[in-house]
Amino acid sequence: MRDLRQLRREKFAPLTYLLLTFALFLTMILCICVGSVSISVSDTLTTIWNSVWKLPVPESIAKNIILNVRLPRVLCVTLAGAALSLCGTAMQGLLRNPLADGSTMGVSSGAALGAVTAMATGFTLPGSSYGGIMITAMAFAFGSLILILSLAYALDRSLSTSSIILIGVIFTMFISSIISLIITFASDHTRSLSFWTLGSFSGVNYEQAALLLLALVLCGGILFRFSPELNAFAIGEDNARHVGVNVKRVKLIILITVSVLIGVCVSISGTISFVGLVMPHIARMLVGPNHKRLLPASLFSGAIFLLLADLISRTILSPIELSIGVITSLVGAVAFVIIFYQTRKAR
Amino acid sequence: MSKKLVSLFLALLIVFSMTASLAEGSGITVTDMYGREVTLTEPATRIVVMQPSDCEILCAIGCEDAIVGRGQYVDYPASILEVPVVQSGENTNIEEILALNPQVVLMNDMSQSEEQVKQLEDNGVKVVVSKAADIEGVYFAIRMIGKLMGKGDAAEAVIADMQATFDEIKANSKNEGKSVYFEVSPLQWGLWTAGKGTFMDELAEMCGLTNAFADLNDWASISEEQVLARDPDYIVTITMYYGEGPTPVEEIQGRKGWGELKAVKNGDILNAESNAISRPGPRLKDAAIELYNFINGIKTEEKPAA
Amino acid sequence: MIRVPDVIRALEGNNVTVRYDRVVAVDALSFHLDEGEWLMLAGPNGAGKSTLIEAIAQGIPYTGSIRWKGRDLKTLKASDLAQRIGVLSQKNHVGYAYTVEEVVGLGRYAWKAGLFSGRDDRGKDEVEKALEITGLTALRHASMLTLSGGEMQRVFLAQVFAQDPQVLILDEPANHLDMNYQQQIFSLILKWLKEPGRAVLSVVHDLSLARRYGTHAVLLDRGKCVSQGLISEVMTPENLRQVYGMDVYAWMREMLSQWQE
Numbered sequence: 001m002r003d004l005r006q007l008r009r010e011k012f013a014p015l016t017y018l019l020l021t022f023a024l025f026l027t028m029i030l031c032i033c034v035g036s037v038s039i040s041v042s043d044t045l046t047t048i049w050n051s052v053w054k055l056p057v058p059e060s061i062a063k064n065i066i067l068n069v070r071l072p073r074v075l076c077v078t079l080a081g082a083a084l085s086l087c088g089t090a091m092q093g094l095l096r097n098p099l100a101d102g103s104t105m106g107v108s109s110g111a112a113l114g115a116v117t118a119m120a121t122g123f124t125l126p127g128s129s130y131g132g133i134m135i136t137a138m139a140f141a142f143g144s145l146i147l148i149l150s151l152a153y154a155l156d157r158s159l160s161t162s163s164i165i166l167i168g169v170i171f172t173m174f175i176s177s178i179i180s181l182i183i184t185f186a187s188d189h190t191r192s193l194s195f196w197t198l199g200s201f202s203g204v205n206y207e208q209a210a211l212l213l214l215a216l217v218l219c220g221g222i223l224f225r226f227s228p229e230l231n232a233f234a235i236g237e238d239n240a241r242h243v244g245v246n247v248k249r250v251k252l253i254i255l256i257t258v259s260v261l262i263g264v265c266v267s268i269s270g271t272i273s274f275v276g277l278v279m280p281h282i283a284r285m286l287v288g289p290n291h292k293r294l295l296p297a298s299l300f301s302g303a304i305f306l307l308l309a310d311l312i313s314r315t316i317l318s319p320i321e322l323s324i325g326v327i328t329s330l331v332g333a334v335a336f337v338i339i340f341y342q343t344r345k346a347r
Numbered sequence: 348m349s350k351k352l353v354s355l356f357l358a359l360l361i362v363f364s365m366t367a368s369l370a371e372g373s374g375i376t377v378t379d380m381y382g383r384e385v386t387l388t389e390p391a392t393r394i395v396v397m398q399p400s401d402c403e404i405l406c407a408i409g410c411e412d413a414i415v416g417r418g419q420y421v422d423y424p425a426s427i428l429e430v431p432v433v434q435s436g437e438n439t440n441i442e443e444i445l446a447l448n449p450q451v452v453l454m455n456d457m458s459q460s461e462e463q464v465k466q467l468e469d470n471g472v473k474v475v476v477s478k479a480a481d482i483e484g485v486y487f488a489i490r491m492i493g494k495l496m497g498k499g500d501a502a503e504a505v506i507a508d509m510q511a512t513f514d515e516i517k518a519n520s521k522n523e524g525k526s527v528y529f530e531v532s533p534l535q536w537g538l539w540t541a542g543k544g545t546f547m548d549e550l551a552e553m554c555g556l557t558n559a560f561a562d563l564n565d566w567a568s569i570s571e572e573q574v575l576a577r578d579p580d581y582i583v584t585i586t587m588y589y590g591e592g593p594t595p596v597e598e599i600q601g602r603k604g605w606g607e608l609k610a611v612k613n614g615d616i617l618n619a620e621s622n623a624i625s626r627p628g629p630r631l632k633d634a635a636i637e638l639y640n641f642i643n644g645i646k647t648e649e650k651p652a653a
Numbered sequence: 654m655i656r657v658p659d660v661i662r663a664l665e666g667n668n669v670t671v672r673y674d675r676v677v678a679v680d681a682l683s684f685h686l687d688e689g690e691w692l693m694l695a696g697p698n699g700a701g702k703s704t705l706i707e708a709i710a711q712g713i714p715y716t717g718s719i720r721w722k723g724r725d726l727k728t729l730k731a732s733d734l735a736q737r738i739g740v741l742s743q744k745n746h747v748g749y750a751y752t753v754e755e756v757v758g759l760g761r762y763a764w765k766a767g768l769f770s771g772r773d774d775r776g777k778d779e780v781e782k783a784l785e786i787t788g789l790t791a792l793r794h795a796s797m798l799t800l801s802g803g804e805m806q807r808v809f810l811a812q813v814f815a816q817d818p819q820v821l822i823l824d825e826p827a828n829h830l831d832m833n834y835q836q837q838i839f840s841l842i843l844k845w846l847k848e849p850g851r852a853v854l855s856v857v858h859d860l861s862l863a864r865r866y867g868t869h870a871v872l873l874d875r876g877k878c879v880s881q882g883l884i885s886e887v888m889t890p891e892n893l894r895q896v897y898g899m900d901v902y903a904w905m906r907e908m909l910s911q912w913q914e
Contacts, residue, residue, distance in 0.1 A: 195536065319562070
């Protein structure tokens with residue numbers, strides 16, 4: 001009887017990392033080779049191989065499409081998927097709430113409001129056309145976080161999980177109405193409402209991929225560094241304090257890190273929901289709740305998931321392109337119901 | 348004295364009843380673009396117009412003074428901006444329309460709910476639906492509005508003028524197999540283009556061009572790589588320029604990978620007057636001329652002999 | 654007059670007051686705990702026992718001071734506090750499928766905290782020892798979601814043992830435990846206490862258990878201290894009658910008489 005309860009969990013050995021890296025690499029190749037315009041796999045791979053090694057690439061439409069459209073897009077999607085999934089994992093651990101995510105917390109909406117405001121007012125930073133929007137998105141993500149936390153704190157001094165989520169939901173609704181208001185009055189300057197609610201990777205470039213990479217390395221590094229604390233929070237906030245975690249400080253650092261990462265993602269691709277909500281669950285089924293293994297696993301699975309979702313959005317109605325959020329919400333909602341059902345059944 | 352008064356009274360009575368019966372006899376009935384029959388006792392003198400294109404039609408047939416209320420996006424000609432707005436975003440303010448006491452509300456079939464239409468009609472305001480999808484539809488709308496306003500002749504004149512321009516452009520153009528890509532929404536906001544069944548597609552055909560996205564219907568969001576693969580000869584963007592940052596044409600030229608396109612290499616990118624080309628109204632004529640001139644390299648000042 | 658403390662107090666509370674809105678849960682309470690002592694917090698429901706424990710654990714705001722060997726707990730870093738004071742709280746619930754070993758191992762957190770996680774050489778042994786003395790070795794890989802209440806309680810007790818503090822603060826350590834485990838656990842704590850420099854403060858509802866294992870006691874009623882000192886001096890019939898409103902001695906004797914053969 002006892003033995004049945006033993007969880008034989010394989011160590012998250014280098015082999016698992018290797019497998020995940022391999023799977024991600026294969027998915028990336030697939031997403032570069034398949035697109036709304038069909039280009040042969042050998043042409044695609046030769047083009048990439050030659051440009052990586054600075055060999056001459058024959059001028060062609062294929063080269064143009066692969067190097068200027070698909071590659072930057074695949075890179076951005078990979079990085080954003082990884083980032084969003086990491087954020088969701090961190091939130092779910094920190095708040096010990098399997099429904100927590102940047103979008104349920106209101107951080108994504110805050111970031112979107114920042115980006116919309118920057119666009120409507122024409123705020124830019126010298127040097128980078130995107131810098132102003134990104135900085136404002138981050139600042140608003142952080143600002144909304146502070147607001148949510150202070151409201152939650154006023155409700156309940158221990159900053160408990162339920163009060164944060166509740167305020168996050170109300171805040172998201174409030175922000176959404178402000179965004180539609182701004183778009184109504186400044187629709188010529190900002191992106192459409194559907195971009196902010198469903199997200200899109202159309203027209204992303206290498207500069208944005210580099211920014212995403214930078215944000216992911218920095219913020220991802222911080223989150224990995226805090227995996228023991230995340231474990232402590234996931235077991236229980238009181239317990240975390242009892243074993244010596246500086247609860248308020250760690251909470252603040254993790255929430256800021258997450259809001260920076262979400263700010264960067266949202267300013268580049270709009271709000272893409274369900275990645276951060278569902279992928280951590282899938283990763284947890286694969287490797288268990290320990291963040292030392294969970295964070296890398298959700299990083300990889302988030303990237304793979306978003307790549308496939310983007311592939312579908314680009315190709316299913318070609319030459320028409322769907323919003324990526326349509327796919328993630330569709331797949332994500334179904335996956336979520338299945339996960340929810342199975343976890344309930346397992347209990 | 349009293350006899351005189353009585354006869355005057357009788358005379359007046361006769362005149363009044365005659366005008367009344369005359370008006371009844373010449374009551375106006377139009378079939379709107381939703382297939383509904385709408386009857387007015389006399390030509391409309393107070394009208395609320397919700398769509399920019401219908402307003403432009405009204406002004407073209409000389410009925411600007413009859414407009415007492417307008418939709419949010421109605422902005423041409425500039426003098427119309429003095430007229431009160433009865434709509435914000437997706438919401439139409441029925442109370443405000445009723446307060447303006449119009450005889451007719453000209454609207455599109457999308458933005459108003461059936462309840463709102465009923466509410467208007469219950470209050471004695473006629474609702475006329477106008478939704479032109481192609482140039483034929485624009486002619487229909489012009490005729491319909493002309494009849495509604497008692498300006499049938501003016502309407503025919505506007506149509507004839509448009510027709511003449513289109514015919515002349517058609518006569519002077521021949522299809523050399525060149526293609527055009529209409530950019531309705533720029534890359535930064537997600538690419539959208541005009542497919543079959545849009546005025547842009549018709550204008551392209553008129554000018555002897557093939558729409559690069561003729562395989563799509565109406566307006567559609569498309570993949571960037573599709574544009575690169577289809578390599579159009581001309582690009583027409585309708586993005587507005589607000590006087591800051593790169594112009595829409597410069598922005599397209601600066602896109603990574605777009606430099607390889609024929610249109611970009613040859614400098615064949617037009618930033619079209621977006622309202623003229625996207626509104627199903629009389630100004631489609633101007634849009635057609637602009638496109639024709641652009642393709643044939645004629646400066647805008649030298650109009651073709653239209 | 655110079656006050657020279659003859660004993661370094663393992664834990665000393667001065668004028669500790671905790672307010673929830675307008676309710677005073679703990680009212681100007683002073684207490685002390687010396688090395689080798691086991692202080693029992695007793696009193697009926699709502700007396701403020703768990704609140705006091707939360708305050709010692711720095712989990713809720715309070716006024717007054719609580720000191721460990723003369724150092725104010727408020728000035729200690731979270732990890733320094735955890736290295737000195739281990740807390741077993743009453744409400745433990747795990748939402749994710751962590752294994753027993755992972756939860757117990759978390760007890761070592763305070764010893765490896767810091768930007769560059771120092772090596773915790775003793776860690777593995779401490780965890781092994783804690784698992785063994787709480788009888789959890791066989792369950793080490795089991796998911797927390799599959800455990801019974803008693804097993805869960807033992808896991809968190811093992812965690813606090815692995816934490817290796819000098820003062821143990823226990824809120825109802827016998828909660829959910831079968832009698833055999835109650836006895837085992839209390840003997841374990843008693844054994845733990847024998848090492849020099851250690852002290853225990855605990856809330857125990859069962860007055861017989863309190864009397865059996867405690868050296869000292871603080872009797873609380875509605876946030877106020879009714880009596881404190883040696884356990885025998887505190888648990889007098891008069892004090893208990895005042896707090897519980899009944900003849901506790903008679904009740905205990907009655908209970909015991911059932912067991913005479």
